[in-house]
Amino acid sequence: MQEPGKIRISCASKKGQEELCLIVRKNISIDQCYIDKLKPFLDKNNGNLSAAIRDSIEAASQVLDEKKKEKGEKDSRSALKTIELRNKMVEDEEFLLIHHTMLEWFIKKTSGLLLEEATVYELINPYTIKKIPNFVNYVNVLNDRMGWKIKVGAEYAEPEPGTLILTLSNGNPCFRGVVAQSLALYLAKQMKMDVQGLFNRSNATKIYFKRFEFLNYEKIPKGFEEHFGSMESTFREIQKRPEFWKNLVKTYRQQNYQRLSMNKKVFEAFVSGDLPSVDDMGREFELLAGKPPETFTLAEHIMIFKELYLTDSIGSDIEVCTEKGREYVKLIHDYSDRKVCERVIQYYSNIFRSIGHPFTVTSSPHMIVFEFGKNLSPSHISEPGLAGAESELSFTP
Numbered sequence: 001m002q003e004p005g006k007i008r009i010s011c012a013s014k015k016g017q018e019e020l021c022l023i024v025r026k027n028i029s030i031d032q033c034y035i036d037k038l039k040p041f042l043d044k045n046n047g048n049l050s051a052a053i054r055d056s057i058e059a060a061s062q063v064l065d066e067k068k069k070e071k072g073e074k075d076s077r078s079a080l081k082t083i084e085l086r087n088k089m090v091e092d093e094e095f096l097l098i099h100h101t102m103l104e105w106f107i108k109k110t111s112g113l114l115l116e117e118a119t120v121y122e123l124i125n126p127y128t129i130k131k132i133p134n135f136v137n138y139v140n141v142l143n144d145r146m147g148w149k150i151k152v153g154a155e156y157a158e159p160e161p162g163t164l165i166l167t168l169s170n171g172n173p174c175f176r177g178v179v180a181q182s183l184a185l186y187l188a189k190q191m192k193m194d195v196q197g198l199f200n201r202s203n204a205t206k207i208y209f210k211r212f213e214f215l216n217y218e219k220i221p222k223g224f225e226e227h228f229g230s231m232e233s234t235f236r237e238i239q240k241r242p243e244f245w246k247n248l249v250k251t252y253r254q255q256n257y258q259r260l261s262m263n264k265k266v267f268e269a270f271v272s273g274d275l276p277s278v279d280d281m282g283r284e285f286e287l288l289a290g291k292p293p294e295t296f297t298l299a300e301h302i303m304i305f306k307e308l309y310l311t312d313s314i315g316s317d318i319e320v321c322t323e324k325g326r327e328y329v330k331l332i333h334d335y336s337d338r339k340v341c342e343r344v345i346q347y348y349s350n351i352f353r354s355i356g357h358p359f360t361v362t363s364s365p366h367m368i369v370f371e372f373g374k375n376l377s378p379s380h381i382s383e384p385g386l387a388g389a390e391s392e393l394s395f396t397p
Contacts, residue, residue, distance in 0.1 A: 085145065095146075100172075107174040112231030114220065117189060120182045126190050132156055132164065135191075139183060148175045152183070164193055164209040176205045181228045183207070188221045195223040262312050266347075275347055282354035293355040298327055298372060301355045305329065308351075314344060327372040334366065344368065 035042075041052035041059075089095040123142060129135050136154045143150045150171035156164045166183060168176050180198075184207055187193040197208035212221065225232060238245045252259060260267075263284065269275050276284070286292050289304055296304070299322035306329075309318050315333040331348065335341050345361060345368055352359050352370055362369040 082145065086147070089145075104172065104174045107178055111177070112229065113235055114225065114229040114232045115178075115181055115185060117185065120185050123182060124186050126186070129186075130190075132161065132191070135183075135186075139179070143171075143179065148172070148179065150176055150179055152179075161193075162211045166207045166209070168205040168207075169203060173200070173202065173205075176200075180205050180207055184209075184224055184228060188224045194221040195227045198227040257313065260313050262314070270343065270347075275343070275350060278350050278353045281350045285351070285354055296355070298322075298355075298357050299324070301357070302327060302329060305351065309348075314347075329370040331368040331370075332366060333368070336365070341368075 038049075038052045038056055041055045042049065044055065045051035086095060090097060124135075124138065129138055132154055136152055139152050143152070148171050151169045153167045153169070154164060155167075164187070166180075166187075168180055168183075171179075177200075184195050187209060188195070192211055192213065193209035194212045195207060196210045197206075199206045210223075220229065220232075265280075266276060282293055285304075288308065289296065293301070302320050302322050306318055306320050309315060309331065315331045317332040319330040319332070321328050331344075333341075333344065335344065341363065345363055348368065348370070349361060357372050359370050359372045362371070
């Protein structure tokens, strides 16, 4: 390969074929300040600028080579130190060697369950880590020690941030989920930062926090449980009555989920021929939702009703619209007996009466439609004639 600034030629001589190198000279511009920096090399070469520049380039090259060598040795020492530290932790039973695939399976199968505080505090000492910068530095060192290759970054305002954004990048997505939950629990309990949002991508996880005040230190913060503990309460109930839930799931699966699930009082009302009153339904709704009906918007009412309808399994499917001014609920069912259809219409009409929004009811074979917000006149729903080929009634509270 031809070197820059040089031309190689071949010529014959008494010694045989020889290769000569002709130097191609080029003019360059150089400021006086750089000439001054070259003074030691100029003195060494009796003022020969070309030789001084060559010597300075050679010296710089040697320095760079030494820096690279030092960095390589430093990285090697650091890696060796990390390995030794990890091996010592394994010997001390603080760390445990586990196959990557097995750990990933374990994390996936426990998704939606919350870590215990004591477990998190084994990783992060709450008595020494009090500030967010120290927290971020510590967890990055911890991730490096564990070999998970996860980098944690933080966006916040000093000195007492009201909001915080944590970004976890790189590493295995399953491992990132465990680290994200650990950090979120620590921040919630030790720095009063609850989770407001959680966004996962293939190579990064973002957690949005907002400062809040604890009402009960023993309780899990609402935002944290919502985003990381979707299966926690369910799993606790299964642990309390494992045989009951095992048999229930078995029965539902055997019967292809063609079973009803309703309150005993509602069942008693259906059997006796009566139905729960509007007031009773209002109290039942408040017990289910945790707040009185008047605190919810119509759209929120509809979404809670959808959850209730699918849980009761009285019908087979549901379609809803929560767009303002066009709200409706379509109930799809498999019943053909007229009396049964009438009781179902009355039952769900009482639920909607209890929330205080005017509506019309339209029934047809295998479908009941509740529409809200139209120009309605006060009326009441009577027992006969509800499940004919087409019928429409209205209600205004």
